[in-house]
Amino acid sequence: MRGYKIFAGTASQEFAKEVCRHLDVPLAKADIKRFSDGEISIQVSESVRGRDVFIIQSTGAPSNDNLMELLIMTDALRRSSASSITAVIPYFGYARQDRKAAPRVPITARMVADMYERVGIDRLITIDLHAGQIQGFFDIPVDNLYGAIVFQDYIQRKNLANPVIASPDIGGVARARYFAKNLGLDMVIVDKRREKANESEVMNIIGDVSGKDVIMIDDMVDTAGTMVKAAAALKKNGATSVMACATHAVLSGNAYKNLESGELDELVVTNTLASKESNKVKVLTVAPLFSEVIRRVYHNESVNSLFA
Helix, strand or coil, rough: CCCEEEEECCCHHHHHHHHHHCCCCCEEEEEEEEECCCCCEECCCCCCCCCEEEEEEECCCHHHHHHHHHHHHHHHHCCCCCCCEEEECCCCCCCCCCCCCCCCCCCCCHHHHHHHHHHHHEEEECCCCCCCCHHHCCCCCCCEEEEHHHHHHHHHHHHHCCCEEEECCCHHHHHHHHHHHHCCCCHHHHHHEECCCCCCCCEEEEECCCCCEEEEEEEEEECCCHHHHHHHHHHHCCCCCEEEEEEEECCCCCCCHHHHHHCCCCCEEEECCCCCCCCCCCCCCCHHHHHHHHHHCCCCCCHHHCCC
């Protein structure tokens, strides 16, 4: 085999170091600097000629800087004669605009996909895309991993008395159904709607949660406002406890304040984005999962069998 090297952007340095520890390889060196006007300057500090290269970089906040950093590093590696370049993007930024939901709006997920391909990325590895159909925006292989494999173990260890899976909205039903099927649990749905402009959302619960320990499943949590409201609605309908599992901890704005003051008992997230634990926030690592996927991709082994 030609051998592989793992590089990391500034957004995912700690995550990449953990991945490298699991693979027992050193994190390759690249000099990442900023010019005085904010432009990004990157120099690869070691030879990559003929090597398969993996770049680990989440494109969360500051999204524009982290996205450009990934593109510039890819260009540097391509011009340094890397044999192949795989982008490992634990959090895929700009995924929320994946269709024309209103007149005269962009489809930024497709635009970003075009940028990745144009700069020379040969393969992409990510986890829990906001919408699975984003894979269809690419003409290169995309491995969209499932965070379920991490959350399932955690949920089972809690030994909840009467658990049930919940989707926090209609759009997340497929994701919640996957969890429910794997855990052998029933599922309910939180149906939210806004009856009039500038009025708060009305939340209805589809299914019985009386006396149940509810586990909400989502791909990301941003301000946590909707999740906290959903928890309140579930408890109003008789839920004994409400926890939530979300792969990507965006947690912007008043997210931590909303969580601490709200009725959600626990939020479980992963380290695809740098986030801190609190009284109600538990962070699980997905670095071992990404390590195994990188190993399998390099050795041309099945990735899907991990989740079968």
